Amino acid sequence: MRARTPLAVAAVLAVALAACSGGTESSSSTSGSKGCPLAALDRAKQPVQIRFWHVQTRANLDELRRQTDAFNASQSKVHVKLVDQTGYKEALQKYKAGLSNGDLPDLGQFEETAVQTLLDSKSTVTLQDCVDQDHYKTSDYIPRTISYYTVGGALRALPWPVSNPILMYDKKKFERAGLNPDRAPRTLDEVREMSRKIVASGAAKYGIALRTQDYFNEFLYAKAGQQYVNHDGGRNGRATKAELDNPTGKRIWTWWKDMVTSGLALATGSTEGNFDNLLSIGTGDAAMTIDASGALGPILQVLNSGQYPGVDLSAAPLPSLKPGGGVPVGDGSLWISNRVAPAKQAAAWQFAKFLEEPKQQAALAAATGYVPVRQSAVHFPDLQAFWAKQPAFRVPYDQLLAPGGPAADGSVIGNYQGVRDAVRDGLTAMLTEGTSVDDALAEAQRNADAAIQSYNDRIG
Amino acid sequence: MTFSGDSGTLGALADLGEADEAEARTPRQRGKRFGRRRRREIGLAYLLILPSLLIFGIFVFYPFFRNFYLGFYKTPPFPGLPTRYVGFDQYSNVLTSQDFVDSLKTTVGFALLTVPAGIILGLLLAVLANQQLRGVGIYRTIFSSTIATSVAVAAVIFGTLFNPVVGLLPWIGIDPKPPILDNPNLALFGVAIITIWQTLGITFILMSSGLQSIPDELHEAAQIDGAGPVRRFWRITLPLLSPTIFFAVVVGSIFAFQTFGQIDILTQGGPIKRTNVLTYFIYKTLRQDSNDGKAAVLAIALFAITFVLTLIQMRVLEKRVHYGR
Known part of the structure; x- marks a missing residue:
């Protein structure tokens, strides 16, 4: 391809670049400094102010505020200011815009899907450098929380906070259907069998309420040991193709379609902010559902409000195609920008380490239902008491600790959201338009490939 | 040359404008002795529309042409990476x-x-x-x-x-x-x-x-x-x-x-x-x-x-x- 840059564009680009470099902190280089400038914190005028972009809300935000205040009060070198972002997508969009206008956080919380995008932006500190220089131990972490954020042999971000999808079910409806309420289905086949009994007994209209949720599909693939994209999930070289259309995928999608067409599962759509699958447990439409463990707190709050008496919600690991298998981490991670002053990078590392301490992780898990990423956090009495009272909250932790193959490390994909959209549209077509499993999977594969290729093409 | 694809719409715009002007101008266009005064009036008119022209220029016309230009380029997902000229290929694709x-x-x-x-x-x-x-x-x-x-x-x-x-x-x-x-x-x-x-x-x-x-x-x-x-x-x-x-x-x-x-x-x-x-x-x-x-x-x-x-x-x-x- 012939590359030609007309003068006018060169001029415009020059202006844009000038604006870009003008907006960043004076002492840092825009090309991205190498390494982790730990020593800069002691040299700087203290306290060093840093801004943390996060997407926590409600109870989660209260806990973050509490921990941040504790951190600010505990030492005088670093002062953290929380900056609320409306959501993961918005935060990433704002970050991308910030790369040209200079409005960047010192520490940022981004979704697990943002890894490749943030790496390609070359605007973040490789945390492996900080780990090495600071002799920071990661052996206490749940292994998969570290392996997920390790790309090219180096740790890129710290997991915070972590959740994953689990099976939620109503014990009372299980009892009414003559099922053992303490024995949740472990495989997709068992989900089908139990749903049949639940529907036949009239305990609920449907066995399970299934959101047409693209990321559930990722976890079902991972638990079945199937990578989502090529090159070992994008960890052994950049992913160039999705791996959706294969025998494993066909079995999962066939199960999904059969469940819905045979009236055993209620498909509750895919629009954002739609929690009908959770509500259906309360209204008696369904006995089971799958949702993120982060939804446990809110749903228990609603179910215990007295509006839906006679519901006894319990949780179990995500059912899988075959018994066993591990799940990747879901939710957020902490990234340090390398476009800010070295002292701020070092300060952000100090705060990130604080948030990852077992004590803070235990408190976060007890207050919100997130998975504590540190194994020693489990020994804190508060968390033990909380889990004893609400055993459902322990499920995502055990699930993440369970062994799994390489697929359970999750994927690194450039346009991750594009792949998710392709999967969601394929599932929707299959469930609502009568598209065959083969056609729906082929279409999803095509669209996912196109999304990945368009991104890779533009990275150059 | 670069903007040839757009001359049609711009031409149409110009036509519309001229038609209106022609109507408004005809009764006044008699005799040359008003020439000087007219020129002053025109100057004043341009001076008066200059602010709006400036605002439209900065906030409408410049972004429009810039946007049109951007369409010729394959752009990276973040600023800082090279953009690639692909011309009308991107438009047709x-x-x-x-x-x-x-x-x-x-x-x-x-x-x-x-x-x-x-x-x-x-x-x-x-x-x-x-x-x-x-x-x-x-x-x-x-x-x-x-x-x-x-x-x-x-x-x-x-x-x-x-x-x-x-x-x-x-x-x-x-x-x-x-x-x-x-x-x-x-x-x-x-x-x-x-x-x-x-x-x-x-x-x-x-x-x-x-x-x-x-x-x-x-x-x-x-x-x-x-x-x-x-x-x-x-x-x-x-x-x-x-x-x-x-x-x-x-x-x-x-x-x-x-x-x-x-x-x-x-x-x-x-x-x-x-x-x-x-x-x-x-x-x-x-x-x-x-x-x-x-x-x-x-x-x-x-x-x-x-x-x-x-x-x-x-x-x-x-x-x-x-x-x-």
């Missing part, structure tokens, strides 16, 4: 892609669903509220109240009404599976209904003001000649209202092509891209895929389409419109 064609069909479908229905309903309400009755003011207020509702509020209200678990529609028995906004075949209708409802207020006000400008004598004369209310509506009201209707069609279509809020709040372009109207397609391409070059092409396409549409409506409808005042 994007504008012939299935996604674009689908989005265009959706957008046209959306306009066809919302504009005529909105105008007919607005007209109906306006005719009803145009009676000389006691307390009709209350009805006028009610009918025009949606004008005070923002798109976001309307979307949330209808989102709740449509909700399959707690909504009103399932309660009265309208409960399609999958629910309206998750149903590939119904989602566009759902969003259209919201839009019709939300624009009803402004359409009603437009139509009412149009009705009130029709002289009563015409109706009285027709009544004396023995014309019934239906005949009077078709023979007097409608022809005399045609300028208002024409205006509502033009503005309504442009509005329909720029619909965004209710789509973003309720369906995010889904399910299966069935509500992926052009504006939302542009937004998603720009914000989610960070594909600025492609988004620029789409934006130019949207501009060209609304522009041509406006021209067609002005040229074609103008001839059938009764402007007798």
Whole structure:
């Protein structure tokens, strides 16, 4: 391809670049400094102010505020200011815009899907450098929380906070259907069998309420040991193709379609902010559902409000195609920008380490239902008491600790959201338009490939 | 050379402007002794339009051409990486892609669903509220109240009404599976209904003001000649209202092509891209895929389409419109 840059564009680009470099902190280089400038914190005028972009809300935000205040009060070198972002997508969009206008956080919380995008932006500190220089131990972490954020042999971000999808079910409806309420289905086949009994007994209209949720599909693939994209999930070289259309995928999608067409599962759509699958447990439409463990707190709050008496919600690991298998981490991670002053990078590392301490992780898990990423956090009495009272909250932790193959490390994909959209549209077509499993999977594969290729093409 | 693709639309713009000017100028263009004064006047005129020209230049024309230019480039997902010149390839690729064609069909479908229905309903309400009755003011207020509702509020209200678990529609028995906004075949209708409802207020006000400008004598004369209310509506009201209707069609279509809020709040372009109207397609391409070059092409396409549409409506409808005042 012939590359030609007309003068006018060169001029415009020059202006844009000038604006870009003008907006960043004076002492840092825009090309991205190498390494982790730990020593800069002691040299700087203290306290060093840093801004943390996060997407926590409600109870989660209260806990973050509490921990941040504790951190600010505990030492005088670093002062953290929380900056609320409306959501993961918005935060990433704002970050991308910030790369040209200079409005960047010192520490940022981004979704697990943002890894490749943030790496390609070359605007973040490789945390492996900080780990090495600071002799920071990661052996206490749940292994998969570290392996997920390790790309090219180096740790890129710290997991915070972590959740994953689990099976939620109503014990009372299980009892009414003559099922053992303490024995949740472990495989997709068992989900089908139990749903049949639940529907036949009239305990609920449907066995399970299934959101047409693209990321559930990722976890079902991972638990079945199937990578989502090529090159070992994008960890052994950049992913160039999705791996959706294969025998494993066909079995999962066939199960999904059969469940819905045979009236055993209620498909509750895919629009954002739609929690009908959770509500259906309360209204008696369904006995089971799958949702993120982060939804446990809110749903228990609603179910215990007295509006839906006679519901006894319990949780179990995500059912899988075959018994066993591990799940990747879901939710957020902490990234340090390398476009800010070295002292701020070092300060952000100090705060990130604080948030990852077992004590803070235990408190976060007890207050919100997130998975504590540190194994020693489990020994804190508060968390033990909380889990004893609400055993459902322990499920995502055990699930993440369970062994799994390489697929359970999750994927690194450039346009991750594009792949998710392709999967969601394929599932929707299959469930609502009568598209065959083969056609729906082929279409999803095509669209996912196109999304990945368009991104890779533009990275150059 | 670079902008040759656009000279057509710009030319059309210039034609329009010249036609207006020519009309205004003719009576004054006599004799050369006014020459000097005229030149001063022209100078003053240019000086007076300079501020608006400057504002339009900075905020409309420059971004427009910059946008057009951006369409020639394959842009990286973040600033800082090299952009690649691909010329008209990007225009032809994007504008012939299935996604674009689908989005265009959706957008046209959306306009066809919302504009005529909105105008007919607005007209109906306006005719009803145009009676000389006691307390009709209350009805006028009610009918025009949606004008005070923002798109976001309307979307949330209808989102709740449509909700399959707690909504009103399932309660009265309208409960399609999958629910309206998750149903590939119904989602566009759902969003259209919201839009019709939300624009009803402004359409009603437009139509009412149009009705009130029709002289009563015409109706009285027709009544004396023995014309019934239906005949009077078709023979007097409608022809005399045609300028208002024409205006509502033009503005309504442009509005329909720029619909965004209710789509973003309720369906995010889904399910299966069935509500992926052009504006939302542009937004998603720009914000989610960070594909600025492609988004620029789409934006130019949207501009060209609304522009041509406006021209067609002005040229074609103008001839059938009764402007007798």
